[in-house]
Amino acid sequence: MEKKSFTFDEIKLKLVNYCVYQDRCHAEVEQKMREFMLIDEAKDEIILYLLKENYLNEERFTRSYIRGKFYIKHWGRNKIKMNLKQKQISEKLISICFDEIYEPDYEKTLKKMFEDYYSKQLGIKEYQKKAKTIKYLMGKGFEYEKINDIFE
Incomplete structure (x- = not known):
């Protein structure tokens, strides 16, 4: 099956929608971008756009991830932290955001x-x-x- 090719703007819109659907971290967006085989300049431009327009916000992602995994899945801090580290979230940001758990x-x-x-x-x-x-x-x-x- 031939891969459909998209214009830069179509790809950008797809990534905006990807971020709007639920909070994402950088690593998830980077992973998603691999599907479109973009050149580095295009990737950087999209990431900057997503950050500037606040579609991509690592702290917001981390906070909603912590809330969801604790209040819905009933995970403890160690498991949450381990999974966030796999998503390349910094130890410092994780610590700051743990105040989401009362x-x-x-x-x-x-x-x-x-x-x-x-x-x-x-x-x-x-x-x-x-x-x-x-x-x-x-x-x-x-x-x-x-x-x-x-x-x-």
Whole structure:
């Protein structure tokens, strides 16, 4: 199948729509641009345009990503941070944006996930229940110290 070729303006519009549909980070936009086999100058021009017009905003992306992954998917900070780093978001920006998670909500979510999972571990010894629950919650990205506090 032949690849359809687009004009520069069509590509620019496609990338605007890509960013409007949901917040994107630079890495996602760069990835999307690879489909259009643009020369570097054209890529740079589009990125600058997206930034200037605020279609591309790394902080806004990071904040909405953190909110979504915590409040909807119930991920802990470690998993969120790891995934943002894969998207080439800086450690500094991640730290700044973690204020999107209200600490009492974080503790409440962790406690609820703990109770739900722990109560379903039947027919095994107490220490196994504890070990499985810790492993599960760490897999969800919660910090070991925070998980351990629940057992105290």
